[in-house]
Amino acid sequence: MKKIYLGAAYYPEMWRENELETDIARCKKLSINCLRVGEFAWGKMEPKEDEFEFEWLIRVVDQLYENGISTVMCTPTATPPRWLLNQYPETRMMMHDLIRADVSSRCHTCKTSSVMREKNRIIVTEMAKVFAGHKGIVGWQIDNEIYPYSEGCYCEQCKSAFRRYLKEKFGSIEKLNRAWGMTRWSLSYDTFEAIEPPYPGQWKHPSLRKAWRDFHYGQIKTYVEEQAEILHGYGCENVGTDMMAHNSMSYYDINEKLDVVQYNHYDAAERLPCNAFSYDFLRSVKDRPFWVMETQVGWNGSEYAEGGYRPVGNCYANTWLPMAKGAEMNLYWLFRTHPNGHELGHGALFSPAGRAYRVSEEVQKAAKEFEKCGEFLTNTRIRSKIALHYSSTAHNSYDCAPLLKGFDYRETLIQKYYAAFRHYNVDVIDTAHSLEGYEVVISPFLSTADENGLKERMLEWIKKGGTWIAGPMTDIMDANVMRYTEAPYSFLEELAGVYVKYQKPVANEIFTAQWTNDGECAVGMCYDAYECNEGTRSLARYVGGEFSPLSVITEKKVGKGKVILTGSVISHGDLLRLINKPPIAEASKNVILTERTGEECGIIAVETQNQRGYLVLDNEYTDLITGRIFSGKTDIYPYEVLVLRK
Amino acid sequence: MKKIYLGAAYYPEMWRENELETDIARCKKLSINCLRVGEFAWGKMEPKEDEFEFEWLIRVVDQLYENGISTVMCTPTATPPRWLLNQYPETRMMMHDLIRADVSSRCHTCKTSSVMREKNRIIVTEMAKVFAGHKGIVGWQIDNEIYPYSEGCYCEQCKSAFRRYLKEKFGSIEKLNRAWGMTRWSLSYDTFEAIEPPYPGQWKHPSLRKAWRDFHYGQIKTYVEEQAEILHGYGCENVGTDMMAHNSMSYYDINEKLDVVQYNHYDAAERLPCNAFSYDFLRSVKDRPFWVMETQVGWNGSEYAEGGYRPVGNCYANTWLPMAKGAEMNLYWLFRTHPNGHELGHGALFSPAGRAYRVSEEVQKAAKEFEKCGEFLTNTRIRSKIALHYSSTAHNSYDCAPLLKGFDYRETLIQKYYAAFRHYNVDVIDTAHSLEGYEVVISPFLSTADENGLKERMLEWIKKGGTWIAGPMTDIMDANVMRYTEAPYSFLEELAGVYVKYQKPVANEIFTAQWTNDGECAVGMCYDAYECNEGTRSLARYVGGEFSPLSVITEKKVGKGKVILTGSVISHGDLLRLINKPPIAEASKNVILTERTGEECGIIAVETQNQRGYLVLDNEYTDLITGRIFSGKTDIYPYEVLVLRK
């Protein structure tokens, strides 16, 4: 789209009509160029059944467009009107206590309900008719943060659909009983009809829980795709759906038939460096820039302000980081704080009284810089030689059977692996992603390594020269959360040329290890101990404890490439030692570097920890923000951004 | 009444009849002169429907009276008999899960139920017939700690009454939708009949929650008044209802048609100084001494003893403090520990075996001192020139939308404001209270400043010379929990002559400020930053941070008085600096001073922190307890009380 969008979520239905003019002036003052509207406004669009009123919204889109402000239009299906939810109670989720959700919130519809689906199609069709082709509309958002809230809907329609889903998946009830281990505790089902969803009070059954999630994700996929199909049918472009930061509901699946990956986040100030993980993931889902649809400004808050103090400059850096990493849109939530009702404690660009908060000055600064740097950002892209696997299947399997106490798959990937690569271009990818172009792939805790043909693709890629760093706890179970029983891994033991002698999943500080050549090798979280087959080299081994002298890291050549198996979590330094590649540039840890190439090339540096830092440039660069020329060792200020064109 | 009452809650229905004689001897040994009876004894008064038995209770009141012990009689409506609750299930609250409360507790009746009301009227009428005019009865307590427990009753009668209440309040559903902001999330109601109460699992809607509370408080008011009317009709005097320490259910409203303010508290030993806040509040509700109906003795406890160790002397000081501050009755809970059933772990004057606990010696000491000081206490009263606003509306608004994380309105008033005034007479008042006689009124966090005609009365009072210290977060929303949208305040910005440039509600330790003349001005909790209009003086301003150099405290002359606006919470020292008035006397912080005037005059000093302290007297005083003469610097011992007549 060759343009950078900056703006906010806007709820004109909340305010008097004549406020629009003032709001446009407010936008202009901040130099923001995009507002998202319509999100929860179904009640105002269809005040009575089949009576539609869009004039008020057309007027908004028109006036914004006339003033150079683009609109993202939302389908309002996360909040059907009260009359609809009351007249058709089956449209409301049935909670696990078998009581329908109250009409009091949002995102509480049944995703299976045929009535809900029909009503959705009608309102989306009406909207598409009215708004398709409007030049002011730059894209569409379907629903809002769609997800199976409260463990999903337990209504009879959902239960039936769940049973059909399982029947299709397993074919026979005997196969399901076997896959889920139902013989124990005499839990075997006689028929698919005997299957009930997992209830929160129940002793958790991993396979059942994961299947229930997978089912709901499937329903959501069609719920969203149904709307996308209508919008596409009317020629609407840039259709997506905004989701929170996790890959529990697979970004690859949900975005399969959508146009643009949309994403929301509300992390605390100190989480800023971690957000880069999400951007490196989002960028890789589709071969085009992603959109940040919501991020906080000032402070979070529902009944009260929370999320901690955000130092001066944090909003600015939080705005720049996604752009550095491959976004083309950043919208804040929200334009103006609600004066009453839910979420009246949330920060915004403007106060309930319509006064700009202090943070708006940072927004204004970023907006003006995007005007300067827009061309560089849209003419360049990010290429990575390193990939880190972040698997939706593993996410859900470890949620349902963590195996390690308090284990959080995503957070472990971020802190223990991703954080080592602040000065590298890295793609964070799911197993369906192509391996083309990567030299190193890192796959820790990839519980199921044999899906989407990954085993075969991986082998081929290694033979051509790839280095696969696998483990710990990789390739240990199938996608039904069933551990392998012939060997600890399904294929990795053979591929890596080892024999797994011992295993211990109890987190502790007992074990220590050493590199074969020199120095301590920190280990943690879980412990596999290997004997090496012929042709396999021990890179590091346990010392002193009960697993000494077995190996903890091994390496085996396979074709032109190699497999490095790690039996424990190692340190950032040890990980970089295994990778053995130079960074984009030398820099202090607080600075995140991204290399951009294409028609132009250069480096974007973002300071993320509100500290001073530095980077060392091997060439002469021009900072597109200030116009200054940099080379050699360069200081960087708290939350400063440098856009360094070579 | 010109007498001081000291005693305990007594449950003769629990014990063999011949125990009464022993219990009277126990009272005499401790010199206590009052027992409260009947509270939960409905089952013994009306063992079968419409069969009343009062002989046992008449005997108790008679014998107490003959032995010089007064009785407070209670209506037993907090515990209808099991047969009643089982025969008329609609008398039991419907919990939010739509299941009726079990018959297992107390205070679990529906306050709307017409059957419950009718049954109440019958039992209260029967009691009034029997006990009205009995010379042994010094007063009446209605029900027990009445309150909408468990978020209130959700039965159909309550729901209908709630809808009627809202219809009457708002007139049209459109007005309600607007006042509550229901357009967002498509939540607009089409009719009042569509309104449901707030359920605990729901995303909290501030306006709906507050309305639900206000409704229940209204029901309780009439529930209590109905009983009071009957009692008054039979000539019963000194009718009240005992409530816990909070002004959530307005003390002004509930006591409107009652005679005496009754109050219960069970705070830990270290909370003793804070209790003075309650007394300064209770005293001001009605123009007469209040009654402490329940306070702990020894330790609290239901299944087990808790509330921490109470050092020797704590009970003594806890008994004296309300008397110093304007009470005329103090009753302990309870006379003798229950041997079984609920609350068998609670402390008392006597053990289950009937033996006096060690703490009874302190009660005896206080009882004897009250005999000595009774005349002074009843001949003098407390006059304050300073008032602190403690608003029921603000209490509930901030409960429903705290805006600040973890914000507790009452506790903030106590710790950040009231605690500065241990050596001053201060009235703690709600907005309905007259401003007459005050020189300074302090109104922090008074969310709604425009109710009960306060705006107009305040202005008039200022013009006549009053000093109003307002803010922070004062005058920010209406009583429906709707923020003002034309300006941050409804009238305070104009009155104080400022422009609110920035606001930040995120608690932090980032901001610092300075007095215009000299020295640091500590700020905290929330931050408004002001530009001063002409004629407005900046008293203190932000330094160093993002709000520098805007003002945080401003002053504007209005008529003969002035408005001081504070944009943040300041320190006790800074607050006293703004007040600029001399204390009753110089004293150490652990000593609470109360000045008493009237036919006689003097100072009562109570040590509240179990430490040594001092006070400095500018005159010669006689301690009515010991008869000693004091002047100049006077030591005070841990938990000592001095009753210093000038």
Added chain:
Amino acid sequence: MKKIYLGAAYYPEMWRENELETDIARCKKLSINCLRVGEFAWGKMEPKEDEFEFEWLIRVVDQLYENGISTVMCTPTATPPRWLLNQYPETRMMMHDLIRADVSSRCHTCKTSSVMREKNRIIVTEMAKVFAGHKGIVGWQIDNEIYPYSEGCYCEQCKSAFRRYLKEKFGSIEKLNRAWGMTRWSLSYDTFEAIEPPYPGQWKHPSLRKAWRDFHYGQIKTYVEEQAEILHGYGCENVGTDMMAHNSMSYYDINEKLDVVQYNHYDAAERLPCNAFSYDFLRSVKDRPFWVMETQVGWNGSEYAEGGYRPVGNCYANTWLPMAKGAEMNLYWLFRTHPNGHELGHGALFSPAGRAYRVSEEVQKAAKEFEKCGEFLTNTRIRSKIALHYSSTAHNSYDCAPLLKGFDYRETLIQKYYAAFRHYNVDVIDTAHSLEGYEVVISPFLSTADENGLKERMLEWIKKGGTWIAGPMTDIMDANVMRYTEAPYSFLEELAGVYVKYQKPVANEIFTAQWTNDGECAVGMCYDAYECNEGTRSLARYVGGEFSPLSVITEKKVGKGKVILTGSVISHGDLLRLINKPPIAEASKNVILTERTGEECGIIAVETQNQRGYLVLDNEYTDLITGRIFSGKTDIYPYEVLVLRK
């Protein structure tokens, strides 16, 4: 039985048939000689109603037997098949929310249901027919960890049975009302039919709660005995039921008609010394060795590993300790980690892949040592002169009315009393146990001292020369959780010759005491203060605080014996000073000593804290494990075991 059994829980129904052969080889490699089977396999035994299949299980028992491996056979009544639970929903517990338990777990049957009982009788009869007399079967386990989960079943059958139970116990409703104190709060029942069980959300009524528990324990007793009767009828031997470590459901009652005491535990590594308490208790229930049916190996875990790291040797010492203390069987849970379903995170001897975990080496070591020491273990037994009361009634009474905040009766006995006796033989006994043979009996927190004729037996035993150390909080209430009202104790005040002047149950660090002769006497948790009658000696008194100079420990001679009354919890040293008896041998605190006598005699020493320690032998001993000769001061290594035959 003259043999030591070591083995594991085995679930052959989970695995392919041909895995059995491999599993037998696995057993042989570890030298284990016993597997427990059948526990949850009802579904495989009766796949359709009244169609029984036992061939698969006969094959398992046969083959194990042929390979020298004994079997413990379980009745599978903790997990009826899904078809049964669905066809007869009344077999499933009704939870307190009046919803039937889901079919998703175990131990969720109604213990009162006549259908459940009938179905149990059928399956147990079928099993008995098939397996009674099989030479491979060494004993039977009924059900699994049977207990009233989730506060017990609330179905109508259970409620009716509860009311009948109360009617039989109290005779008239007036007596029950009095015993439970129902007059207060107007809670008196008119009839037994009005009684409802205690619901979790209710304000807890101690007497009602305890009665509800007692009732369920009674149901469980007959539920188990019904199965035992069938098994005994077919000649099955060594029948028991495995229970967790608590004496809440009385071990004496439940085992009355069973043959062998069976026990499970899963404590963390650092709890090892505490487990000895359980063994000293279990040994005393019946006059024969007990069985440990389940204990962890490696790590605990349902969804994830937990319970902390177990250092090398911990499993070994955990295996030896029960044998030292009087067990003859130890089974681990479990043989091989489940690959899927519930509890897939739990440790085992073998991994899901069938590989031996490192810990199996410790099992193998213990197994081989039991072969060497089996004769000594089976030819000797443990005789104690000291007994510590651990009462089921007290356990439940203090659970229902702890009186002290956070009070845990069992843990207090272990930490404050039992832990003083690591170098002594001590029996831990309930009140029904004979006093014969003991010289000292210690009875702290024995809330009800007058049950099972204990008062009279105690008095007789004291007169013959016994020393009774009683208190604190002993003899304070009856078994209905009703405190005594004539005096603080029912008979102890008179027996001990004291007058209880003061009492204080508030835990604190205020009180201090001193021995009459010399030195500080540490006191804690609760405080009774005594005046001594003539003939009673004060051994220690309060100093400095509000109870000074009253006594805290007193002694009175009664016949040839004496009663020592302790008004507070004292230190281990002070306790040993009161006991005044020599230990088995001098040793470091980490070493637990057990003296064994009989045909042979000697001492078993177990190091329990993973530290070095020592013991001092007054004679020459042969260690049966190593054959080494020891005398004098002997070092002991972390987790080392010495079996020292004199």
